[in-house]
Amino acid sequence: MNERRPLNxxxxxxxxxxxxxxxxxFDQLKAAGLKLDLTRGKPAADQLALSDGLDGVLxxxxxxxxxxxxRNYGGLRGIPEARRLGAEILGVPPDDVIAGGNSxxxxxxxxxxxxxxxxxxxxxxxxxxxxxASRRAVKFLCxxxxxxxxxxxxxxxxxxxxxxxxxxxxxxxxxxxxEVAREPxxxxxxCVPKYSNPTGCVYDDATVERIARLPARAGKHFVVLWDNAxxxxxxxxxxPRLANVAALAxxxxxxxxxxxFASTSKITFAGAGVAFVAGSAKVLAxxxxxxxxxxxxxxxxxxxRHARFLSGRVAExxxxxxxxxxxxxxxVLQRLEASLGGLEVARWTEPHGGYFxxxxxxPGLAKKVVALARDAGVxxxxxxxxxxxxxxxxDATIRIAPTFASLRDVEAATEVFALCVExxxxxxxxxxxxxxxxxxxxxxx
Amino acid sequence: MNERRPLNxxxxxxxxxxxxxxxxxFDQLKAAGLKLDLTRGKPAADQLALSDGLDGVLxxxxxxxxxxxxRNYGGLRGIPEARRLGAEILGVPPDDVIAGGNSxxxxxxxxxxxxxxxxxxxxxxxxxxxxxASRRAVKFLCxxxxxxxxxxxxxxxxxxxxxxxxxxxxxxxxxxxxEVAREPxxxxxxCVPKYSNPTGCVYDDATVERIARLPARAGKHFVVLWDNAxxxxxxxxxxPRLANVAALAxxxxxxxxxxxFASTSKITFAGAGVAFVAGSAKVLAxxxxxxxxxxxxxxxxxxxRHARFLSGRVAExxxxxxxxxxxxxxxVLQRLEASLGGLEVARWTEPHGGYFxxxxxxPGLAKKVVALARDAGVxxxxxxxxxxxxxxxxDATIRIAPTFASLRDVEAATEVFALCVExxxxxxxxxxxxxxxxxxxxxxx
Numbered sequence: 109m110n111e112r113r114p115l116n117x118x119x120x121x122x123x124x125x126x127x128x129x130x131x132x133x134f135d136q137l138k139a140a141g142l143k144l145d146l147t148r149g150k151p152a153a154d155q156l157a158l159s160d161g162l163d164g165v166l167x168x169x170x171x172x173x174x175x176x177x178x179r180n181y182g183g184l185r186g187i188p189e190a191r192r193l194g195a196e197i198l199g200v201p202p203d204d205v206i207a208g209g210n211s212x213x214x215x216x217x218x219x220x221x222x223x224x225x226x227x228x229x230x231x232x233x234x235x236x237x238x239x240x241a242s243r244r245a246v247k248f249l250c251x252x253x254x255x256x257x258x259x260x261x262x263x264x265x266x267x268x269x270x271x272x273x274x275x276x277x278x279x280x281x282x283x284x285x286x287e288v289a290r291e292p293x294x295x296x297x298x299c300v301p302k303y304s305n306p307t308g309c310v311y312d313d314a315t316v317e318r319i320a321r322l323p324a325r326a327g328k329h330f331v332v333l334w335d336n337a338x339x340x341x342x343x344x345x346x347x348p349r350l351a352n353v354a355a356l357a358x359x360x361x362x363x364x365x366x367x368x369f370a371s372t373s374k375i376t377f378a379g380a381g382v383a384f385v386a387g388s389a390k391v392l393a394x395x396x397x398x399x400x401x402x403x404x405x406x407x408x409x410x411x412x413r414h415a416r417f418l419s420g421r422v423a424e425x426x427x428x429x430x431x432x433x434x435x436x437x438x439x440v441l442q443r444l445e446a447s448l449g450g451l452e453v454a455r456w457t458e459p460h461g462g463y464f465x466x467x468x469x470x471p472g473l474a475k476k477v478v479a480l481a482r483d484a485g486v487x488x489x490x491x492x493x494x495x496x497x498x499x500x501x502x503d504a505t506i507r508i509a510p511t512f513a514s515l516r517d518v519e520a521a522t523e524v525f526a527l528c529v530e531x532x533x534x535x536x537x538x539x540x541x542x543x544x545x546x547x548x549x550x551x552x553x
Numbered sequence: 554m555n556e557r558r559p560l561n562x563x564x565x566x567x568x569x570x571x572x573x574x575x576x577x578x579f580d581q582l583k584a585a586g587l588k589l590d591l592t593r594g595k596p597a598a599d600q601l602a603l604s605d606g607l608d609g610v611l612x613x614x615x616x617x618x619x620x621x622x623x624r625n626y627g628g629l630r631g632i633p634e635a636r637r638l639g640a641e642i643l644g645v646p647p648d649d650v651i652a653g654g655n656s657x658x659x660x661x662x663x664x665x666x667x668x669x670x671x672x673x674x675x676x677x678x679x680x681x682x683x684x685x686a687s688r689r690a691v692k693f694l695c696x697x698x699x700x701x702x703x704x705x706x707x708x709x710x711x712x713x714x715x716x717x718x719x720x721x722x723x724x725x726x727x728x729x730x731x732e733v734a735r736e737p738x739x740x741x742x743x744c745v746p747k748y749s750n751p752t753g754c755v756y757d758d759a760t761v762e763r764i765a766r767l768p769a770r771a772g773k774h775f776v777v778l779w780d781n782a783x784x785x786x787x788x789x790x791x792x793p794r795l796a797n798v799a800a801l802a803x804x805x806x807x808x809x810x811x812x813x814f815a816s817t818s819k820i821t822f823a824g825a826g827v828a829f830v831a832g833s834a835k836v837l838a839x840x841x842x843x844x845x846x847x848x849x850x851x852x853x854x855x856x857x858r859h860a861r862f863l864s865g866r867v868a869e870x871x872x873x874x875x876x877x878x879x880x881x882x883x884x885v886l887q888r889l890e891a892s893l894g895g896l897e898v899a900r901w902t903e904p905h906g907g908y909f910x911x912x913x914x915x916p917g918l919a920k921k922v923v924a925l926a927r928d929a930g931v932x933x934x935x936x937x938x939x940x941x942x943x944x945x946x947x948d949a950t951i952r953i954a955p956t957f958a959s960l961r962d963v964e965a966a967t968e969v970f971a972l973c974v975e976x977x978x979x980x981x982x983x984x985x986x987x988x989x990x991x992x993x994x995x996x997x998x
Contacts (some may be wrong), residue, residue: 148626156615156624163858164609170601179601181593209654210852217847257849261568264846377624380854401709402662404702407655409825413608443641 109408111368114452130531142485144521150512159376178408190411194384212371212383222398233405237502249297251279253494255305269496278311292327306466306507310460320356338462436510447526455531480528559897586833587930589966593964594908602822623853627799657816657828667843688889694742696724698939700750715940727752737772748783748790751952752911753904768810783907892971898978912997925973
């Protein structure tokens with residue numbers, strides 16, 4: 109049914125016919141009352157079931173490797189085997205890891221709040237002190253498109269967001285270095301270095317190296333926030349390799365300025381896993397002190413469950429995830445290509461892992477497409493969510509999350525989505541030609 | 554060996570003989586190299602074992618009562634059955650409860666930080682705004698002796714602490730009401746209403762009623778922080794009844810101004826349980842909004858485990874705890890009475906539940922006794938920990954925590970402790986008589 113040539117190359121008549129055909133199909137879909145959802149980066153039930161063995165795995169043995177009774181209070185850094193698990197995922201020494209509660213997002217919030225109000229680098233290093241003294245806001249660099257929950261933390265804590273563009277090799281480092289040199293109140297950069305949310309790109313070696321050296325160029329007390337949420341969430345073999353930012357930062361004398369995060373949320377149970385934060389001895393000691401006022405320790409029983417369940421078999425376990433997730437990514441990509449390939453009205457990423465595909469419409473169409481899809485029964489992440497304050501200046505980026513729905517639903521939803529993109533694009537092109545004609549008309553009158 | 558009369562009534566010779574006898578015994582103990590610990594309010598291993606059935610209790614069924622898949626993301630307020638469990642413990646409707654993570658201490662910290670920086674009562678209600686505008690610090694009322702971790706939260710968040718005396722029926726409400734009328738920047742009062750930490754007292758009905766009405770007398774945005782940590786931790790039957798502060802506050806039109814906390818930490822696993830916060834619809838909505846920036850939801854799998862494990866049998870489960878804990882309390886009380894009864898050098902509480910006994914030495918001896926006990930191999934909570942900034946103005950209060958050690962160790966440790974109290978008391982009385990003689994001598998010279 110689709111012709112394989114750019115829509116822009118079609119005549120107005122051809123476009124009008126195409127619109128009529130697409131609109132009729134759209135009305136059919138709308139009448140069908142679909143209820144499909146591509147919004148959230150959530151694992152599907154069959155992925156979660158891979159970890160059902162967690163419950164009962166302890167078999168009555170609640171002793172950690174160092175003799176700690178995991179059932180009792182204490183130990184702000186978590187038990188040794190959980191710290192080793194985090195170290196394995198993040199590629200750092202276990203001593204550099206704190207194993208925490210169920211949420212790496214919470215650890216990020218807490219690290220940032222600690223940096224703001226308490227200081228990660230000793231007395232007098234609190235960002236807020238500098239902010240009050242200089243009467244200037246604390247600012248973070250936000251590569252866009254990015255992760256809405258990172259932006260929400262900034263919003264909640266009164267941190268200004270400076271957008272920099274993402275490329276397919278990571279943040280545009282020329283832009284990043286320029287901003288950092290210009291603005292001493294820039295205190296951090298958000299990074300999802302592997303299978304970036306939402307583009308799915310993996311930062312290349314040159315980018316990671318420049319990021320590791322970035323704190324040396326920045327104002328004082330700068331922190332690289334390295335949210336390695338998808339460190340082991342590969343879909344292809346061999347998986348793309350991510351350079352070791354901690355090792356590079358150490359070489360660059362900037363070990364104190366990189367803080368890493370990970371969790372088992374999308375390895376075992378989303379929201380019932382174990383989260384990790386990694387940093388230098390100095391920063392972890394400050395953070396532990398900060399945490400000491402608000403908790404007695406993390407849930408060590410759940411840590412022990414996870415360590416016993418995953419020990420020595422993370423890679424194998426992630427292959428089982430990939431077997432379930434990969435067909436869904438393939439289904440989205442195949443249907444996007446089948447529906448939109450050659451039309452030159454959209455671009456999308458083809459990630460080798462992670463949880464998202466980033467889709468780019470013609471400028472000014474993302475909101476429209478999301479609204480059309482909703483009318484046709486397919487819920488998408490709100491357009492703009494990938495940008496600070498929900499404002500995508502080009503209104504073009506849409507995040508597609510293929511994991512949660514069933515394969516059949518993903519297929520159906522993608523077809524609806526592609527139809528909406530094509531319809532919105534055709535309408536936009538027709539409208540722009542009418543505008544152009546009207547302008548030409550009024551100019552010649 | 555002990556004579557049953559007040560040490561103050563003994564002659565100097567008798568006291569000197571007594572000191573020699575006690576010192577010799579003390580040296581024996583010191584040489585014995587004991588290693589005993591009465592510091593922490595931790596459950597003992599046999600108490601924890603009562604809940605070993607938690608692991609595996611789900612039997613592969615991860616569905617909550619409302620159909621929620623507990624393994625996946627979402628639901629800031631927790632699953633319905635966990636909220637019902639919290640409601641049962643706190644005596645409030647389930648709708649007024651958020652079931653959270655593993656730590657009620659964290660929920661307290663978060664509620665206070667939310668009240669400080671975000672406001673629990675809508676726009677413009679943040680305590681910090683008022684503090685900045687008035688250039689005056691936020692202050693909390695702290696009944697003393699009290700819980701060191703409550704004080705540590707105040708310290709961490711820059712909140713000034715105003716001490717008020719505890720009585721055996723709760724805080725001295727005349728003092729509380731006086732302070733509240735005097736100081737509009739008093740924004741909260743810490744309460745451990747049942748088996749107060751460390752005195753073990755239960756607030757009587759009149760006290761609870763006055764506390765429920767307190768916000769009406771206080772400056773704006775006042776909060777009663779009701780840490781009902783030992784709500785079901787009874788050692789006697791029938792257990793003392795605590796009046797329902799939420800119901801009383803509602804009657805008084807102050808429902809928004811009471812926030813309650815509890816957890817299963819000392820019901821199931823310490824640090825691996827479920828914590829609860831209860832409040833009015835308005836306050837919970839604000840708090841949920843605040844939490845939304847830092848987490849996606851609590852560990853619902855652990856909530857489901859707890860709900861299934863404890864549902865309908867909290868009282869029975871707590872009786873099993875009591876069977877293990879009560880002999881330890883009895884052992885402490887019996888040995889204190891046997892060693893110190895009639896000497897009139899100390900007082901101690903005799904709680905009907907909870908985790909602590911509060912012990913009062915002659916003024917100026919608490920630190921000395923703790924140091925002596927340490928030398929004899931018995932670790933006690935640092936003297937002063939029961940007061941803000943670790944400063945007990947009378948240097949008299951010592952918190953005894955009998956639960957964690959074995960019964961035999963509790964017996965041995967209490968005997969050592971009592972010996973240290975008697976030795977320090979005898980020495981103090983002898984010294985004061987020497988002082989008195991020296992003064993008389995110099996006066997007559």
